[in-house]
Structure formats: structure tokens, C-alpha cells
Amino acid sequence: MKALIVDDDRTLADLLAFTLRREGFEPHLAFDAPGAMKQFHKEPVDIVILDVNLSGGAGMENGFDICQAIRLESSVPIILLTVRDDEADIVKGLGLGADDYVHKPFSPRQLVARVNSLIRRSSMSTAPQEALYTCQDIQFDPNMREFVKGDQPPVLLTRLESRLLEYFMLNAGQVLPSENIIDNVWGPEGGSTEMLRQLVRRLRIKIEEDPQDPDWIKNLGGVGYGFNI
Amino acid sequence: MKALIVDDDRTLADLLAFTLRREGFEPHLAFDAPGAMKQFHKEPVDIVILDVNLSGGAGMENGFDICQAIRLESSVPIILLTVRDDEADIVKGLGLGADDYVHKPFSPRQLVARVNSLIRRSSMSTAPQEALYTCQDIQFDPNMREFVKGDQPPVLLTRLESRLLEYFMLNAGQVLPSENIIDNVWGPEGGSTEMLRQLVRRLRIKIEEDPQDPDWIKNLGGVGYGFNI
DNA sequence: GAATTCTGTCACAGAAATATCACAGGTCTG
DNA sequence: CAGACCTGTGATATTTCTGTGACAGAATTC
Numbered sequence: 001m002k003a004l005i006v007d008d009d010r011t012l013a014d015l016l017a018f019t020l021r022r023e024g025f026e027p028h029l030a031f032d033a034p035g036a037m038k039q040f041h042k043e044p045v046d047i048v049i050l051d052v053n054l055s056g057g058a059g060m061e062n063g064f065d066i067c068q069a070i071r072l073e074s075s076v077p078i079i080l081l082t083v084r085d086d087e088a089d090i091v092k093g094l095g096l097g098a099d100d101y102v103h104k105p106f107s108p109r110q111l112v113a114r115v116n117s118l119i120r121r122s123s124m125s126t127a128p129q130e131a132l133y134t135c136q137d138i139q140f141d142p143n144m145r146e147f148v149k150g151d152q153p154p155v156l157l158t159r160l161e162s163r164l165l166e167y168f169m170l171n172a173g174q175v176l177p178s179e180n181i182i183d184n185v186w187g188p189e190g191g192s193t194e195m196l197r198q199l200v201r202r203l204r205i206k207i208e209e210d211p212q213d214p215d216w217i218k219n220l221g222g223v224g225y226g227f228n229i
Numbered sequence: 230m231k232a233l234i235v236d237d238d239r240t241l242a243d244l245l246a247f248t249l250r251r252e253g254f255e256p257h258l259a260f261d262a263p264g265a266m267k268q269f270h271k272e273p274v275d276i277v278i279l280d281v282n283l284s285g286g287a288g289m290e291n292g293f294d295i296c297q298a299i300r301l302e303s304s305v306p307i308i309l310l311t312v313r314d315d316e317a318d319i320v321k322g323l324g325l326g327a328d329d330y331v332h333k334p335f336s337p338r339q340l341v342a343r344v345n346s347l348i349r350r351s352s353m354s355t356a357p358q359e360a361l362y363t364c365q366d367i368q369f370d371p372n373m374r375e376f377v378k379g380d381q382p383p384v385l386l387t388r389l390e391s392r393l394l395e396y397f398m399l400n401a402g403q404v405l406p407s408e409n410i411i412d413n414v415w416g417p418e419g420g421s422t423e424m425l426r427q428l429v430r431r432l433r434i435k436i437e438e439d440p441q442d443p444d445w446i447k448n449l450g451g452v453g454y455g456f457n458i
Numbered sequence: 459g460a461a462t463t464c465t466g467t468c469a470c471a472g473a474a475a476t477a478t479c480a481c482a483g484g485t486c487t488g
Numbered sequence: 489c490a491g492a493c494c495t496g497t498g499a500t501a502t503t504t505c506t507g508t509g510a511c512a513g514a515a516t517t518c
Contacts, residue, residue, distance in 0.1 A: 103361045103370075143346075158465085159464085161464095170353055175372050192466090193505095194467075195465080195467090198465080198467090200507095211507095212507090220373070220374065221387070221388070221474070221475080221506080222475085229373070387476085388476095389475080421478095423479095426494095426495070426496075427478090430496070431475095441496090448495070448496090450485080450495085
């Protein structure tokens with residue numbers, strides 16, 4: 001998996017490269033718009049991580065230009081990095097073809113979760129029959145409903161457990177309101193918070209090292225659950 | 230859930246319709262390319278099941294044309310039906326925007342599984358996250374309900390604290406009458422000045438350097454509170 | 459048809475969040 | 489100066505949320 005990192009802050013770029021390399025990616029770096037496009041043309045990548053606040057070059061909005069340029073040539077997923085909380089920025093970025101955005105400062109863990117999630121999504125449309133979710137050292141095959149952690153023997157999940165985990169992994173690193181989860185597991189009609197609690201409990205028992213102190217499925221009081229936060 | 234079935238083999242189309250109807254779908258049938266596009270325009274569907282080997286009409290490759298035409302107009306998931314196991318066919322179909330394919334003969338059960346899987350996927354992708362509030366050296370993520378000051382470790386806020394802070398940061402630099410704040414935190418019905426006082430107190434403890442002499446949340450005698458004044 | 463697995467429901471306990479009460483000090487006003 | 493009012497503070501009830509265990513019917517498998 002090749003990742004193109006575009007950021008004029010070399011420290012941050014290096015940190016990103018380090019993090020992604022540890023996750024098995026092959027990071028390519030660029031520090032300005034020309035460099036980014038050059039790298040991009042040299043070799044196809046699987047994902048682009050783009051800082052919108054590139055200071056060098058033609059202008060403040062350089063990042064958006066790169067986003068647009070890349071999108072015109074390819075459908076590779078693009079993640080924007082931004083410090084600004086300006087709604088307009090986000091809307092603009094998504095309008096120009098970005099697929100997701102992450103605010104600085106971010107935890108490397110969260111970024112990796114987003115990256116994996118996006119790659120999965122983009123690769124699903126081209127290779128539908130072998131959807132396989134991977135996150136750190138766990139792996140999940142929704143077709144077989146088989147969950148594997150590290151080198152431990154695979155665990156079979158039930159139908160509902162599988163749907164819940166798939167939804168979690170597809171939206172890793174985010175807080176998911178209970179209603180959304182319920183809608184996606186049971187559909188808009190069925191389901192209740194009580195059923196969700198029980199399902200989460202059963203899933204935790206199967207995938208967590210210590211269900212009492214879960215690593216993967218965290219609860220956010222009054223809102224819902226989050227995976228890998 | 231509406232499904233558009235496009236197949237010139239009426240027996241097979243009926244079987245598909247029967248199967249899907251039993252699964253709770255509302256099947257719409259078309260037997261050739263013009264009929265398919267007409268149906269498609271008449272009413273939006275949730276999934277398209279498309280036989281690539283339509284014999285009638287302009288040519289052998291009719292199915293692909295429909296696939297392309299639909300994909301140009303909509304992102305509705307498309308499943309291709311094919312008897313050929315020719316790799317090239319599959320690649321072509323996926324290249325034209327199909328999301329999955331099933332070989333004939335297939336078990337109705339398998340098809341339904343694929344259909345459900347695709348619908349699930351297409352409806353699962355959650356909209357990317359929302360706002361992040363920044364002010365000087367503090368940052369607040371209302372989604373995670375995480376408050377960060379400088380490089381200190383993040384502080385988790387409760388539901389109400391989060392709503393209050395969000396309202397404050399949204400209206401930073403202004404004097405906010407107590408009634409307005411209460412309306413925004415508890416809604417027009419609930420809430421009282423006493424509850425607001427307590428909430429302000431708890432929030433101050435979490436975000437102020439010195440809660441006794443607050444920097445951020447100031448009180449304006451007899452009126453209400455102001456953030457960052 | 460029997461056995462097993464899966465799923466929904468209930469009951470309960472501990473924790474967290476929130477509401478309520480009581481009081482002290484300050485400010486303003488008559 | 490006395491009293492009303494406002495604000496901050498501490499302590500304490502009450503509610504809500506979450507995890508847990510147990511159990512019965514449904515679904516599935518054998």
C-alpha cells in the first residue's frame with residue numbers, strides 16, 4: 001500500500017511517514033504542490049494525505065488546488081488535514097473531491113483508522129467479493145463472519161455481531177451515536193438501546209482481551225460507542 | 230427497498246422477483262435496455278440487478294451499456310448476472326461501475342446475501358465528522374466532547390457541559406443572557422438559573438486554570454455569562 | 459425431533475451525571 | 489443600616505446510564 005503525504009511541515013510529514021510505515025504502508029513524501037504532482041505522476045498511490053495549509057507556492061489555497069488536480073486525474077481516496085474549523089473549508093474540500101478530513105492536531109492512531117477505512121471503501125468497489133477488514137493486529141472477514149486477532153485461532157461471529165463489527169470497522173476512529181448503530185444493525189424499525197447494549201457486550205466478550213476494560217469498543221456516555229478511539 | 234431487475238429471460242426475472250419479494254423487497258422488472266432505463270427514470274431504486282447477456286436490442290453487450298448508463302446517473306449499487314466466467318467480462322463490468330457480480334446459475338440465497346451486503350455497504354458510510362472549535366490555545370471537539378488546552382491532556386466533558394461550551398464558543402466575545410443559554414442547553418422547557426449556575430461551575434473546574442478567578446467564562450452581573458470577553 | 463446456538467427481555471447494581479438544597483459573601487437600593 | 493438580590497460554593501439527593509447475569513423463546517443445526 002502506497003501513501004502520498006503532502007505537507008510543507010517536514011516534522012509532521014516525517015511523523016506521518018513513520019506512523020504509516022509502522023502500519024505497513026510505503027509512504028512517499030512531498031512538501032509542495034509541484035513536488036506532490038510530480039510524485040503523483042511518477043507512481044500510482046493508494047491514498048493521498050494532504051495538508052490544505054501549504055504555505056509555499058502560489059497561494060494559501062494550494063492544498064485545495066492539489067486536491068482538485070489529483071481528483072481530476074484519479075479516484076484515489078484523499079484525506080485532508082486542516083487546523084481550521086471553518087465549515088466552509090470542509091465543504092470546499094469535500095466539494096473538490098476529498099473523501100474525508102482530519103483536524104490537526106490528531107492522534108496517529110485515529111489517522112491510521114481513517115486511512116484504513118477509506119482504503120477499504122475505495123477497494124470495495126473494485127474487488128467486492130473479498131472484503132476484509134484490517135486494523136492493527138485484528139482482521140475480520142464479514143462474509144465468513146470470521147474474526148482473527150494476532151495469531152490466535154479465528155472466532156466465529158453471529159449475524160448481528162458481524163454487522164455491528166463491520167459497521168464499527170467501516171467507521172473506525174469516530175464516535176457513533178447509538179441510533180445510527182441501531183439503524184445499521186437492525187434497520188430503521190427494529191432495535192433498541194437495550195438490544196444494542198447486549199450485542200456490544202457479546203461482541204466485546206468475543207473480541208476484547210479484557211471485556212471489563214475494553215480496548216476496541218469504547219463507550220461515550222450519553223452518545224454511543226466508538227471503535228478504536 | 231426497491232430493486233430493479235433487468236433480464237430478458239422472463240422466467241429467471243420472475244424467479245428473482247419472487248425471491249426478492251419474499252425477502253421484503255419491492256421488485257421492478259425490465260426486459261430490455263429501453264425498458265430498464267424507463268423504469269429507472271420512473272422511480273429511484275435501492276439496487277439494480279442486471280443480466281449482462283441481454284439478447285434483444287442493439288447488441289450482445291447491451292447489459293454493459295445499461296450498467297454504464299445507470300452509473301453515469303446514479304451511485305445506486307449494481308449487481309451483474311453473468312453465465313460466463315470470463316475474467317475480461319468481470320473486469321469490464323467492474324470498470325463500468327458495477328459493484329458486484331454473480332454467476333449463473335446461482336442460488337437465490339446467495340444472490341439475496343449479495344444484495345443485502347451491497348445495500349448495507351452503500352447505506353453504511355457515515356458522513357464525515359463535523360465541527361471543531363478553536364480559540365487561542367484551547368480546542369474543543371463537540372463530537373468526542375474532548376477539550377484540549379495547550380499541550381495538556383484532553384479533558385472529557387459531560388453531555389451538558391459539552392452543549393454549554395459549544396454554545397459559548399459559538400458565541401465567543403458576546404454577553405449571553407442566562408435565558409438564552411438555558412434555552413440552548415436544556416431546551417425551551419427545562420432548565421433553571423440554578424442549574425445553569427451549577428453547570429457553569431462544573432465547566433469552569435474543568436477548563437479554567439483557576440476556577441476562582443476564571444479567564445474564559447465571565448459573569449456579567451444581572452445579565453448572564455460571556456465567553457472569552 | 460432433539461440439541462444447540464442465537465437473540466430479545468427482564469432485573470439489578472454500581473457509577474456517573476444531573477438536580478436540589480443550604481449557606482456565605484458581595485452589591486445594590488431604599 | 490437593613491433587606492433584597494445575585495453569585496459562588498459545598499454537600500447531598502435523585503435520576504440516568506451502563507454493564508452484568510439469568511432466562512425463555514426463536515432460530516438453526518444435527
